[in-house]
Amino acid sequence: MGSVLVTGGAGYIGSHVMAVLAGQGRRCVCVDNFSNSSPEAVARVRSLAPGAIALYEADIRDLAALRAILAKEDCASVIHMAGLKAVGESVEFPERYHDNNVRGTQCLLEALHDSSVRRFVFSSSATVYGIPERVPLDETAPTRPQSPYGENKLEIEGVLAGLAAGDPAWRVINLRYFNPVGAHPSGTIGEDPSDIPNNLMPFVCQTAAGRRERLAIFGADYPTADGTCIRDYIHVMDLADGHVAALRALDSAADGEVMTVNLGTGRGVSVLELVNTFERVNGIRVPRVYSDRRPGDVPVCYADATRARRTMGWSARRTIEDMCRDAWRWQSRNPEGYATAS
Numbered sequence: 001m002g003s004v005l006v007t008g009g010a011g012y013i014g015s016h017v018m019a020v021l022a023g024q025g026r027r028c029v030c031v032d033n034f035s036n037s038s039p040e041a042v043a044r045v046r047s048l049a050p051g052a053i054a055l056y057e058a059d060i061r062d063l064a065a066l067r068a069i070l071a072k073e074d075c076a077s078v079i080h081m082a083g084l085k086a087v088g089e090s091v092e093f094p095e096r097y098h099d100n101n102v103r104g105t106q107c108l109l110e111a112l113h114d115s116s117v118r119r120f121v122f123s124s125s126a127t128v129y130g131i132p133e134r135v136p137l138d139e140t141a142p143t144r145p146q147s148p149y150g151e152n153k154l155e156i157e158g159v160l161a162g163l164a165a166g167d168p169a170w171r172v173i174n175l176r177y178f179n180p181v182g183a184h185p186s187g188t189i190g191e192d193p194s195d196i197p198n199n200l201m202p203f204v205c206q207t208a209a210g211r212r213e214r215l216a217i218f219g220a221d222y223p224t225a226d227g228t229c230i231r232d233y234i235h236v237m238d239l240a241d242g243h244v245a246a247l248r249a250l251d252s253a254a255d256g257e258v259m260t261v262n263l264g265t266g267r268g269v270s271v272l273e274l275v276n277t278f279e280r281v282n283g284i285r286v287p288r289v290y291s292d293r294r295p296g297d298v299p300v301c302y303a304d305a306t307r308a309r310r311t312m313g314w315s316a317r318r319t320i321e322d323m324c325r326d327a328w329r330w331q332s333r334n335p336e337g338y339a340t341a342s
């Protein structure tokens with residue numbers, strides 16, 4: 001069986017995907033420019049599943065580098081996760097995001113064109129749906145991204161559809177992730193934000209650890225049972241399993257097939273529910289304060305996860321308790337993230 005080319009493999013989701021693949025004996029070829037990650041993440045994955053990862057420091061916009069890697073390695077498929085992902089930053093620097101995310105993907109496709117790789121799994125995002133008209137969101141819901149980042153994801157989905165329409169040797173799955181949280185149960189790898197976290201779970205973890213004074217809960221007056229926003233949090237290990245299921249689904253897909261699949265649990269959890277669960281399962285306080293709504297937040301967003309079950313035989317198994325426990329195990333063992341000595 002050929003190797004899996006994993007772009008962005010040193011990142012939060014990529015490191016977990018590689019841990020699962022390598023754990024199953026699949027060889028990974030990781031390409032990352034470490035713009036938002038550290039080689040230490042890959043070293044840690046190797047400690048979990050020795051020997052199965054080739055690591056290349058390269059930018060996906062470097063065509064010559066990609067061609068050289070593909071000429072050397074025997075890759076059968078690609079999981080494309082490399083990209084910039086900060087929504088707010090994408091509003092500030094839309095050109096930078098387009099260049100890295102969209103042009104980067106086009107460059108990757110150009111390099112793949114000269115190889116035999118024709119199976120493509122893409123890290124898309126539920127953010128392509130924008131403000132939901134109704135929940136749960138299934139894959140036929142209208143797409144109305146609200147940021148350049150979301151537009152990048154939708155544009156790339158379009159590029160991939162065009163590619164498969166023009167050359168039916170390609171088989172593509174777009175995975176639209178909901179809210180990935182948690183960490184590998186060993187506490188060895190996890191999410192390591194380089195800045196003040198924007199996302200809820202890393203902020204909760206850093207507050208529990210005393211790195212932040214208190215968590216601000218953005219809005220308690222939403223039309224939900226407890227007044228806080230509802231999201232579909234999915235354990236990163238379930239998400240990683242979803243990539244393995246996607247590769248399997250591509251094996252039995254028709255040539256030229258392009259599938260778009262939500263990866264979520266199908267269950268909505270409020271901010272308060274998540275924070276209270278975190279305190280309960282970990283026996284630690286998370287000082288919090290209610291503050292104003294965060295501009296742009298939608299009150300309720302969760303997936304209809306039926307298609308993933310039907311087409312890939314995958315559904316999320318881990319609970320919100322697992323997510324909170326595993327996130328805290330990673331945080332408490334690695335208070336400075338990958339800068340912490342292992």
Ligand code: NAD
Pocket residue numbers: 007008009010011012013014031032033034035036037038058059060061080081082083084085100104123124125126177178179180
């Ligand atoms: P991450 O930043 O931890 O990982 C992305 C990785 O890509 C990093 O290691 C970074 O160094 C690398 N990278 C970025 N630009 C690159 C380039 N030009 N060349 C080579 N490497 C490059 O982010 P993540 O949370 O692991 O997300 C992975 C993918 O999933 C991204 O495409 C992201 O948009 C998507 N996604 C993430 C979430 C989420 O909440 N984390 C939700 C939906 C979709």
Ligand code: UDP
Pocket residue numbers: 179198199200201203215216217218219229230231271294297
């Ligand atoms: N949130 C919060 N405080 C924080 C970070 C996030 O109350 O410090 C809320 C946010 O308003 C949203 C939910 O937590 O309702 C999830 O936010 P996140 O940024 O993690 O995901 P997204 O909003 O992109 O789905």
